[in-house]
Amino acid sequence: KAGVTQTPRYLIKTRGQQVTLSCSPISGHRSVSWYQQTPGQGLQFLFEYFSETQRNKGNFPGRFSGRQFSNSRSEMNVSTLELGDSALYLCASSMGTGGSYEQYFGPGTRLTVT
Amino acid sequence: AQSVSQHNHHVILSEAASLELGCNYSYGGTVNLFWYVQYPGQHLQLLLKYFSGDPLVKGIKGFEAEFIKSKFSFNLRKPSVQWSDTAEYFCAVGPLNTGNQFYFGTGTSLTVIP
Numbered sequence: 001k002a003g004v005t006q007t008p009r010y011l012i013k014t015r016g017q018q019v020t021l022s023c024s025p026i027s028g029h030r031s032v033s034w035y036q037q038t039p040g041q042g043l044q045f046l047f048e049y050f051s052e053t054q055r056n057k058g059n060f061p062g063r064f065s066g067r068q069f070s071n072s073r074s075e076m077n078v079s080t081l082e083l084g085d086s087a088l089y090l091c092a093s094s095m096g097t098g099g100s101y102e103q104y105f106g107p108g109t110r111l112t113v114t
Numbered sequence: 115a116q117s118v119s120q121h122n123h124h125v126i127l128s129e130a131a132s133l134e135l136g137c138n139y140s141y142g143g144t145v146n147l148f149w150y151v152q153y154p155g156q157h158l159q160l161l162l163k164y165f166s167g168d169p170l171v172k173g174i175k176g177f178e179a180e181f182i183k184s185k186f187s188f189n190l191r192k193p194s195v196q197w198s199d200t201a202e203y204f205c206a207v208g209p210l211n212t213g214n215q216f217y218f219g220t221g222t223s224l225t226v227i228p
Binding site for chain 2: 018031033035041042043044045048050056058090092094097098099100101102103104105106107108
């Protein structure tokens with residue numbers, strides 16, 4: 001079974017621009033969560049989508065948004081990029097939601113904002 | 115606020131030494147507990163998980179962890195480490211009934227010297 005895939009793997013953007021990252025979950029998984037990983041803060045939860053609905057949102061500004069499609073693929077968007085948004089963005093999928101399902105992580109998208 | 119603490123940030127061991135990585139969390143409700151590992155250049159992988167039952171859980175590659183509810187701890191152990199265990203280890207807490215919003219520790223970097 002194919003794992004979680006994320007595209008693109010690397011991105012370089014300029015301050016003020018916007019970016020869209022994509023995540024394809026494992027086949028049959030309906031929940032997709034997004035995390036931001038930085039050396040200083042570790043992994044921080046951004047949001048979770050389950051059956052095309054946002055279930056939870058972490059403590060991030062409204063510039064960070066996402067959506068999920070009917071095939072469970074998910075995208076996250078960051079508008080008006082800031083230098084501090086440089087990070088590894090991880091997508092994780094699981095069969096269900098509610099904290100009782102293990103999450104499977106993708107390789108991440110490395111975003112660099114200059 | 116929920117938090118996960120990993121007290122050891124960097125650990126260096128010789129091969130065959132025993133390993134114990136500490137993890138403490140603060141959360142008042144019922145949680146599921148996880149240890150993830152990130153090998154150099156690879157994505158996060160699940161090492162082991164605790165949902166309920168026997169507080170001593172065994173994972174892949176000879177790792178085990180013990181849940182001590184009274185201490186809010188979930189320490190990771192391995193009797194004899196190998197060079198291939200060099201990686202970053204993350205403890206994660208998944209509160210029940212809050213979707214898949216996992217809280218991660220900041221990670222412990224383990225270096226095993228041959």
